[in-house]
Amino acid sequence: MDVVDPAWLPPDTWRAIGRRRIRLTGHGLLVDTVAGELGQACARFGGELVRSTGGPPCDVEMGLGGEAALGAEGFAITTGSGPVRLRAHQPHGLLYGMFHLLRLGDAPASTTCRPAVPRRMLDHWDNVDVHPVMGQVERGYAGSSLFWRAGAPRRDLTRVTTYARMLASCGINAVALNNVNVHATEARLLTDRLGEVAELAGVFRRYGIRTHLSVSFAAPVLHGLDTADPLDVRVRRWWEHATAAVYQDIPDFGGYLVKADSEGRPGPFTYGRTHADGANLLADALAPHGGVVHWRAFVYNHRQDWRDRSIDRARAAFDHFTPHDGTFRDNVVLQVKHGPMDFQAREPVSPLIPAMPRTRIGVEFQITQEYTGQQRHVCYLAPMWSELLRGTHGPALADSASEFVAVANVGDDPFWTGHPLAQANLYAFGRLAWDPGLDPAAVLDEWITLTFPDTPARLGDALHAIMQNSWATYERYTAPLGVGFMVHPGDHYGPAVDGYEYSRWGTYHHADRDGVGVDRTVTTGTGQAAQYPEPWRRIYDSRPDCPDELVLFFHHLPYTHVLRSGVTVIQHIYDTHFAGADEVAVMRGRWAELSGTLPPAAYERVAELLDEQVRSAGEWRDQVNSYFFRKSGVPDAHGRRIY
Numbered sequence: 001m002d003v004v005d006p007a008w009l010p011p012d013t014w015r016a017i018g019r020r021r022i023r024l025t026g027h028g029l030l031v032d033t034v035a036g037e038l039g040q041a042c043a044r045f046g047g048e049l050v051r052s053t054g055g056p057p058c059d060v061e062m063g064l065g066g067e068a069a070l071g072a073e074g075f076a077i078t079t080g081s082g083p084v085r086l087r088a089h090q091p092h093g094l095l096y097g098m099f100h101l102l103r104l105g106d107a108p109a110s111t112t113c114r115p116a117v118p119r120r121m122l123d124h125w126d127n128v129d130v131h132p133v134m135g136q137v138e139r140g141y142a143g144s145s146l147f148w149r150a151g152a153p154r155r156d157l158t159r160v161t162t163y164a165r166m167l168a169s170c171g172i173n174a175v176a177l178n179n180v181n182v183h184a185t186e187a188r189l190l191t192d193r194l195g196e197v198a199e200l201a202g203v204f205r206r207y208g209i210r211t212h213l214s215v216s217f218a219a220p221v222l223h224g225l226d227t228a229d230p231l232d233v234r235v236r237r238w239w240e241h242a243t244a245a246v247y248q249d250i251p252d253f254g255g256y257l258v259k260a261d262s263e264g265r266p267g268p269f270t271y272g273r274t275h276a277d278g279a280n281l282l283a284d285a286l287a288p289h290g291g292v293v294h295w296r297a298f299v300y301n302h303r304q305d306w307r308d309r310s311i312d313r314a315r316a317a318f319d320h321f322t323p324h325d326g327t328f329r330d331n332v333v334l335q336v337k338h339g340p341m342d343f344q345a346r347e348p349v350s351p352l353i354p355a356m357p358r359t360r361i362g363v364e365f366q367i368t369q370e371y372t373g374q375q376r377h378v379c380y381l382a383p384m385w386s387e388l389l390r391g392t393h394g395p396a397l398a399d400s401a402s403e404f405v406a407v408a409n410v411g412d413d414p415f416w417t418g419h420p421l422a423q424a425n426l427y428a429f430g431r432l433a434w435d436p437g438l439d440p441a442a443v444l445d446e447w448i449t450l451t452f453p454d455t456p457a458r459l460g461d462a463l464h465a466i467m468q469n470s471w472a473t474y475e476r477y478t479a480p481l482g483v484g485f486m487v488h489p490g491d492h493y494g495p496a497v498d499g500y501e502y503s504r505w506g507t508y509h510h511a512d513r514d515g516v517g518v519d520r521t522v523t524t525g526t527g528q529a530a531q532y533p534e535p536w537r538r539i540y541d542s543r544p545d546c547p548d549e550l551v552l553f554f555h556h557l558p559y560t561h562v563l564r565s566g567v568t569v570i571q572h573i574y575d576t577h578f579a580g581a582d583e584v585a586v587m588r589g590r591w592a593e594l595s596g597t598l599p600p601a602a603y604e605r606v607a608e609l610l611d612e613q614v615r616s617a618g619e620w621r622d623q624v625n626s627y628f629f630r631k632s633g634v635p636d637a638h639g640r641r642i643y
């Protein structure tokens, strides 16, 4: 196996705990996993792991017997004059408690932790066969899949074990293995290739992670039936049998993930049925075994006529799904992207999320940086997620979510995520899914301390400075004021201001000589603003009240319109694009100062990528500024160079 970066679990991170005498009591798979980890750490750093109950007290006493209120995954750490005590009610709590002790390092403090939601899941968009356009991993920017390569399963699962450990350490407890776009080969993972899934599930199980599978709604047809109609009794039987067979091989199988009637995928609409009919079919097959269906709400018309302004993609999920609130089975999770469009660097929250009080909602984030620099740009996403979760500019997602899901950003790249600093996004998703109230800046520092355990202050400060505001910087040099989608069609990298303006995908900015932005107001626009609960409906609908960050998402504004910030729309575009590109140059400079403080391979990789980010940010600045200068004819108030 190639040398792989240890990410945020390098051996030295275990030093504080590995020096101690630790008593661990209890039995079972997860307790054995904890014992294995602690045993290794003690062997390396001179401590001792004691598995018996008697004898003198140890420095750390870990075991079950914690209060039932800790739930299935919580833990309590108490410190005082005696030993540090870690108690959990269930083995999962011991696993998470151990990793929390790692975070606390030399200074363990009393704390009680329980996750905010019971499932914290990663969706992999991995293909088994290399897709002719999307490759081995759809929207993957970190090499090949950890699970498959060129149609075949990976034989050596050492890296998957290391990966499972990384995920558990930040609180992830579920994974979907394969792409939601399920093609013919991948459809067979459910049936004759189930053994591959079972093998991976065995690896993840050791770290408390349940395995889920993306399935095609047309699976019965792909396997020989003449229909996939959810109300056809033969289809019901087919799913019951297939599901029972899955549970025979994988007794703790998590369930199915489905993208239906979305971007060309098959679904219940083909048979004149609803999405509740479709989801409930699979839910019924899974229910006797304790499984769930993640049913995606990413349903919209992707063959839109750009000339027809009455269709608004941002309305689609709400319009499709709200009539069905309360009709989904209890084991259906409606999985909704955090925004109404598609993982742009800035969007309002999806109005569907607060509109389904009688449905379990899984909020979906995207860690893979499809629209946020493709792991070539530094873009620490936790500040964005935190704003969405807490409700900085809209309804707080954390209030309506039953669980959190994110599209993974890993592959077989030696640094896991292509850009070494993109590891922080994976870590931070797990931490925020566990506790959405965490401060993203503190999570970043946690990641820095774990990843670089002997960090000189200079390195920690520089990393923090480079990363903490990198999402804001990215937003500045890309699409302005919430308008989104000024990217190259297809690969979605780099600027193409009109790239999607006359296309079928429903992703427009409507710039003309007078102004820019999409009118989603109630009186003159598509009315999407009315899909939000008050007070947001009123705020978004009002030009003066709408937050600047989202104003072009909801309003078509003249270039001379004065924003809440006091500058005009056009001057804001110029100012932010100059500032954003300048900020990237500063990041590059700070990184150069770190030469010699980091392992050379990581230093070089980031340096090269920052060079590309500097180039790309300059390109964004010049294309966006020139485009709007040419459209509007309004010069930059500061006379800077625009082409």
Ligand code: GCV
Pocket (backbone or CB within 6 Å): 125, 138, 139, 179, 180, 181, 259, 298, 342
């Ligand atoms: C997996 C966007 C991406 C697609 C992705 C889709 C989805 O459209 O570009 O690659 O498909 O979202 O989330 O289903």
